[in-house]
Amino acid sequence: MAAKIRQPGWYRALAFSILGVLVCLALSTGLRAAFAVEPVYDSTSVLQISLLMVPLFFLGGIGCFDYWLRWASGRTVVDDHADHGAKSWRDYFKVNTDHKVIGIQYICVSFVFMFIGGLMAMLVRAELAAPGRQFVDPNTFNGIFSIHATLLIFLFVIPIFAGIANYVLPLMIGAPDMAFPRLNALSFWMLPVAGVMMLLSFLAPGGSFAAGWTAYAPLSVDAPIGQAFFTIAVQFAGASSIATALNFLVTIITMRAPGMTFFRMPLLVWANFSTSLLVVIATPFIAASQFMVILDRALGFNFFNPANGGDVLMYQHVFWFYSHPAVYIMMLPGFGIISEVLATRARKPIFGYRMMAFSLLAIVLLGFTVWAHHMFVSGMSDWIRIPMMITTAIIAIPTGIKIFSWVATLWRGVLKMDTPMLWAVGFIAMFTLGGISGVMLAMVPLDIHVSDTYFIVAHIHYVLFGGSLFTIFAGIYFWFPKMTGRMFNERLGKIHFWLTFIFFNVTFAPMHLIGVQGMPRRVSDYAEQFATWNMIISIASFVVGLSSLIFLYNMIVSWRTGPEAGPNPWNSLTIEWQVSSPPPIFNFDAIPSVVGGPYEYGVPGAVHAVFADSKPEPVAVGASEAD
Amino acid sequence: MLLAISVVASVVGIIFMLALDWFPEQGSSIAAPIDTFWDVLVVVSVPIFVAVTAMMLFSIWRWRQRPGEEDLDGPPIHGSTKLEVIWTIVPTVIIAALTTYAAILLVDIQSAPAKGTRVVNVNGVQFAWDFETKTAAGPVKSAKLYLPINEPVKFNVRSADVIHDFWVPAFRLKVDAVPGITTTYNLTPTKLGTFEVVCAELCGLGHAYMRQTVTVLTAERYATVMAGLAKQAGAPAPAAGASTDAVGKQMFVAGNPATGATACGACHTMKAAGTTATTGPNLDEILQADDAAGIMEMIVNPNKEIVAGYSKGIMPANYATTMTKPQLDALVKYIDQSVHGEG
Amino acid sequence: MEAASIPSPASHDGDSHHGPPIANQSSRVNSEVLGILLFIISEMMLFGAFFAAYFFIRVVSADDWPPGEGLPVAVAAINAAILLSSSVTMHWTDVSAKRDNQLAMRAGIVTTFLLGSTFLFIQINEYLHLGFTPKTSASASVFYGLTGLHGAHVVIGLLLLWMSAVRIFKGRVGPKNHRGLEVPGIYWHFVDAMWIVVFTTIYVL
Ligand code: HEA
Numbered sequence A: 001m002a003a004k005i006r007q008p009g010w011y012r013a014l015a016f017s018i019l020g021v022l023v024c025l026a027l028s029t030g031l032r033a034a035f036a037v038e039p040v041y042d043s044t045s046v047l048q049i050s051l052l053m054v055p056l057f058f059l060g061g062i063g064c065f066d067y068w069l070r071w072a073s074g075r076t077v078v079d080d081h082a083d084h085g086a087k088s089w090r091d092y093f094k095v096n097t098d099h100k101v102i103g104i105q106y107i108c109v110s111f112v113f114m115f116i117g118g119l120m121a122m123l124v125r126a127e128l129a130a131p132g133r134q135f136v137d138p139n140t141f142n143g144i145f146s147i148h149a150t151l152l153i154f155l156f157v158i159p160i161f162a163g164i165a166n167y168v169l170p171l172m173i174g175a176p177d178m179a180f181p182r183l184n185a186l187s188f189w190m191l192p193v194a195g196v197m198m199l200l201s202f203l204a205p206g207g208s209f210a211a212g213w214t215a216y217a218p219l220s221v222d223a224p225i226g227q228a229f230f231t232i233a234v235q236f237a238g239a240s241s242i243a244t245a246l247n248f249l250v251t252i253i254t255m256r257a258p259g260m261t262f263f264r265m266p267l268l269v270w271a272n273f274s275t276s277l278l279v280v281i282a283t284p285f286i287a288a289s290q291f292m293v294i295l296d297r298a299l300g301f302n303f304f305n306p307a308n309g310g311d312v313l314m315y316q317h318v319f320w321f322y323s324h325p326a327v328y329i330m331m332l333p334g335f336g337i338i339s340e341v342l343a344t345r346a347r348k349p350i351f352g353y354r355m356m357a358f359s360l361l362a363i364v365l366l367g368f369t370v371w372a373h374h375m376f377v378s379g380m381s382d383w384i385r386i387p388m389m390i391t392t393a394i395i396a397i398p399t400g401i402k403i404f405s406w407v408a409t410l411w412r413g414v415l416k417m418d419t420p421m422l423w424a425v426g427f428i429a430m431f432t433l434g435g436i437s438g439v440m441l442a443m444v445p446l447d448i449h450v451s452d453t454y455f456i457v458a459h460i461h462y463v464l465f466g467g468s469l470f471t472i473f474a475g476i477y478f479w480f481p482k483m484t485g486r487m488f489n490e491r492l493g494k495i496h497f498w499l500t501f502i503f504f505n506v507t508f509a510p511m512h513l514i515g516v517q518g519m520p521r522r523v524s525d526y527a528e529q530f531a532t533w534n535m536i537i538s539i540a541s542f543v544v545g546l547s548s549l550i551f552l553y554n555m556i557v558s559w560r561t562g563p564e565a566g567p568n569p570w571n572s573l574t575i576e577w578q579v580s581s582p583p584p585i586f587n588f589d590a591i592p593s594v595v596g597g598p599y600e601y602g603v604p605g606a607v608h609a610v611f612a613d614s615k616p617e618p619v620a621v622g623a624s625e626a627d
Numbered sequence B: 001m002l003l004a005i006s007v008v009a010s011v012v013g014i015i016f017m018l019a020l021d022w023f024p025e026q027g028s029s030i031a032a033p034i035d036t037f038w039d040v041l042v043v044v045s046v047p048i049f050v051a052v053t054a055m056m057l058f059s060i061w062r063w064r065q066r067p068g069e070e071d072l073d074g075p076p077i078h079g080s081t082k083l084e085v086i087w088t089i090v091p092t093v094i095i096a097a098l099t100t101y102a103a104i105l106l107v108d109i110q111s112a113p114a115k116g117t118r119v120v121n122v123n124g125v126q127f128a129w130d131f132e133t134k135t136a137a138g139p140v141k142s143a144k145l146y147l148p149i150n151e152p153v154k155f156n157v158r159s160a161d162v163i164h165d166f167w168v169p170a171f172r173l174k175v176d177a178v179p180g181i182t183t184t185y186n187l188t189p190t191k192l193g194t195f196e197v198v199c200a201e202l203c204g205l206g207h208a209y210m211r212q213t214v215t216v217l218t219a220e221r222y223a224t225v226m227a228g229l230a231k232q233a234g235a236p237a238p239a240a241g242a243s244t245d246a247v248g249k250q251m252f253v254a255g256n257p258a259t260g261a262t263a264c265g266a267c268h269t270m271k272a273a274g275t276t277a278t279t280g281p282n283l284d285e286i287l288q289a290d291d292a293a294g295i296m297e298m299i300v301n302p303n304k305e306i307v308a309g310y311s312k313g314i315m316p317a318n319y320a321t322t323m324t325k326p327q328l329d330a331l332v333k334y335i336d337q338s339v340h341g342e343g
Numbered sequence C: 001m002e003a004a005s006i007p008s009p010a011s012h013d014g015d016s017h018h019g020p021p022i023a024n025q026s027s028r029v030n031s032e033v034l035g036i037l038l039f040i041i042s043e044m045m046l047f048g049a050f051f052a053a054y055f056f057i058r059v060v061s062a063d064d065w066p067p068g069e070g071l072p073v074a075v076a077a078i079n080a081a082i083l084l085s086s087s088v089t090m091h092w093t094d095v096s097a098k099r100d101n102q103l104a105m106r107a108g109i110v111t112t113f114l115l116g117s118t119f120l121f122i123q124i125n126e127y128l129h130l131g132f133t134p135k136t137s138a139s140a141s142v143f144y145g146l147t148g149l150h151g152a153h154v155v156i157g158l159l160l161l162w163m164s165a166v167r168i169f170k171g172r173v174g175p176k177n178h179r180g181l182e183v184p185g186i187y188w189h190f191v192d193a194m195w196i197v198v199f200t201t202i203y204v205l
């Protein structure tokens, strides 16, 4: 037992966490006694300090800091790679520095939170199935949709993109691992911490946080203690995001294989490069906004207290300066996935590769100039509205370039309409719709009427579900054979797609209508006139929920018993497919050399990368000729 | 042929979209232009969506992989500068046109009201609105908004606690009530009738119930209604020994603004007071069997018993502190008389 | 942070694959240095958000500025000089590491650390004598927010310097092995530079 507690792992994590709670208790009471604050023991104060500190103790216990502490104490540190790779499923529950293991950890944890977040959506729809009160009281309802959105944004869409990229990006650029493997592990382990903290808020006195995922002050300042769980959990999720983004940027800049110039990088790499720039620059803003809230809440600061000169609208400016770019953080990696899937399954080079890369960068730049479009009716100065409307609408241009280029990539291809491709094509249609409703929202006179209505809820889900989630499904199906070495069940994949596609539309399309007709969002009760549509929406949404169980079943069963996939089932040119499935422990025996573009389909004998040693297993299209 | 199909689909799509009954009734001067703007947006958007999906479906239909084509690749087309220029320019033009239109419309909507406009102060508190205005008969404060038809009005919107949002769907008017600042909105009601006032910004557990009404009246009716309300408001404070009836009614329909006591009428229907809100139960119905002492207990201690189908914590629990003893007594007497048929 | 990449090949028993292949260096920039530079961009944005708060509260909401009865500008200016001189000694330490001058390196890191601690001490002392707290007004909150955020960065910087000092005193830093000093050093320079901005906006403007 004592030996187990000394080893990094769950036992030590538990012991450290308990220790952490005690330390926080001592810290709180000690400080209060020192400054003569009555009462000396205050449970809220202990709780808030614990929320901040105990996760750090936990991370230390599980083993995220061991190496650095050894280094800091001046001892020799050897990299023995003993913690690389996973030999059994147990290894996925330990701190591991292998980017492929971390990728899988990310993806699985994110899906766990997707199912919890989705279950919350089911509860929301159950409550809204009819006017009046069905199951939950208004406060619980507010909590449920807040946690729904928070989990799906901060613990599903953002991290799962990081997870997919963690797995495939180093392979794609011919790197043996990420630039900072230990930082990578830390990034991952902060996620479950954040997610569990958010869920624990249900147990907080006064209920879970219930101010929406936007947590506007001063509502979030006055709210019961459950709000602090959001405020602090977001710090951990944000720190995780920033650390991963740094890691991606450094990896992409310093670890590309020889010959992998920027314009030979697959578009997924470009997409993650752009996203990481966004994360590094924008995420500190949400951290700051939540720091200010916690300072106001816990220490009586006055940032958002107008009675003492505070500025309520400042919260929204700071928040949206992150959270608008955040919507592109939730979309650009998906754009990358779609480019990979389309080029491979349409057997054609991506149409206008360079413009695809430049439009990503354009979206990054423009993304920082539009935040106030969430504030058209917030009471901010009128003169900001027209400039923000224009910059917002301009984003349709680079996005349009991407959409049209994808469509042109399909044109005259040889389209293999299998599951990943269906999701990709479905994505293009649904995202176009969601994007167009976004442009409508950008038009201030219309937004004045539809802001904070179900029209917004419709837009959100068309871009996040029809957009991000569709690309995630495309990507998961696409790289499933690479990650597991096995093929998924194609039939179930198609059923999953069609059920989701149809009932997704039945769920969210009518929301445009009831929104314009006047149904506000974030309400547990609504006027009689919206009853019929809400019933239809709720029923359809349950089918969407059930269809995701098909996906779950398919993934689990295929992972265990699916047919062998082989190294390159899609006949793709990019590097990750030129190694075995799943790839060997350090990806390559020797770093490959890149000799051409990533999507030279249809060019006879074209190769993207060549391997110095001619091993028989990684056979690529045409790659053998170069040996 | 692809073009023909797209045009037909676009026309069908546009007709379908325009045929849907999107907006609530047009209750104000700015409603019609906004609705027209929506139609324009629909006409522009549908063809864009149709173009993208039609091209995609066509490709899938025409070039999907057929048996025997498993090893085939498409032609290595890497791009076309001409096409790329076209699909950059066309959206740019569309965007330029739409934003210009929207900007002009917005300036119209924002433009200052004519001189001598009526000013209404809209105050949001958790979870009700109250409305203050100066009338010929004196200042009036009520839980229900009354407006004269065809007369420009300027709203000054404020909040006492957290952010709320003053939304009248029929007016296409929406603006946040932000603590610490006053936001404004101008428009002219153009239709007689009663419309919903909705709080559109999440403001806590009672947010869904922060729904009241606005009634647009003819100028004459407006003057009489306002005169009636002003007379009550003008009634002296209870300390000065005024008629308890008037105080009771005032508490019910207007609350006690000095202490932040929300008007009962903001949430409850009671025939005698003329209030019609549905956030809380209809008092005429639920209080039939209660006496004055019981009513007092329910007001002071609303969370002790909860009326079936409603939620705890929505009715303010602070009336014991925000109303003086005489005010509460007057209120209870007034309610007691009203629901038991003496009102 | 060190030795993140380019490890020597180590063999695994029972594993058919060997240590990782040596990654290709596709950029002249060292990965740790690039990493800390990007992190500093992130940190600047964090400060940026607090400067936004400053702007909104001082300019848009026009809360009284400065909070309280004037800020002790002279003390803060001396303090700024102290912090800036620590940047100089930091640089000296760095240069000494590259020249393998162990003694100068030790002297340098110790003075840097002491100067940094002095800054922190004076700052805390200033807090105790200001006569207002964050609860006083929004301006006061901004004052404590910005200087406190900077103070927290000084603490982190000192922690990193401490780690470097430990390694220096154990003789683990030299011309070929100076990333563990260089990276904390870059961060320390950033902390100092940030103070100039904070000092200017808070005390001078
Ligand atoms: C993945 C996430 C994502 C993405 C990608 C987007 C993309 C866009 N969003 Fe969206 N948005 C959200 C997620 C997202 N949004 C969320 C979560 C909210 C609500 C937050 C909350 O309050 O809770 C929101 C809210 C929101 C608002 C605020 C509404 C309000 O609260 O009042 C606005 C207003 O301008 C807006 C606009 C846009 C625009 C213009 C785009 C553009 O980027 C879209 C560009 C794409 C296209 C236009 C389609 C393809 C282009 C063509 C085919 C070319 C031709 C097209 C034209 C010429 C029109 N969004």
Ligand code: HEA
Pocket: A114, A115, A116, A117, A118, A119, A121, A122, A124, A125, A145, A146, A148, A149, A150, A152, A153, A157, A211, A212, A213, A214, A457, A460, A461, A464, A465, A468, A469, A507, A521, A522, A523, A524, A541, A542, A543, A544, A545, A546, A548, A549
């Ligand atoms: C990636 C983001 C994402 C995703 C995927 C979803 C998915 C869904 N969302 Fe969500 N949603 C948001 C992001 C997202 N949402 C955001 C940002 C908001 C704004 C919140 C705010 O205002 O603060 C929001 C708000 C929101 C609302 C408005 C709440 C309100 O304003 O009052 C509604 C209402 O219908 C809703 C519904 C749904 C539904 C039915 C799904 C479905 O697609 C979910 C599908 C379900 C699953 C995948 C669950 C898995 C299935 C099971 C566990 C099996 C159980 C099955 C049964 C019981 C039938 N969402």
Ligand code: CUA
Pocket: B124, B125, B126, B127, B163, B164, B165, B199, B200, B201, B202, B203, B204, B206, B207, B208, B210
């Ligand atoms: Cu008031 Cu919502």
Ligand SMILES: [Cu+2]
Pocket: A323, A324, A327, A371, A373, A374
């Ligand atoms: Cu946005």
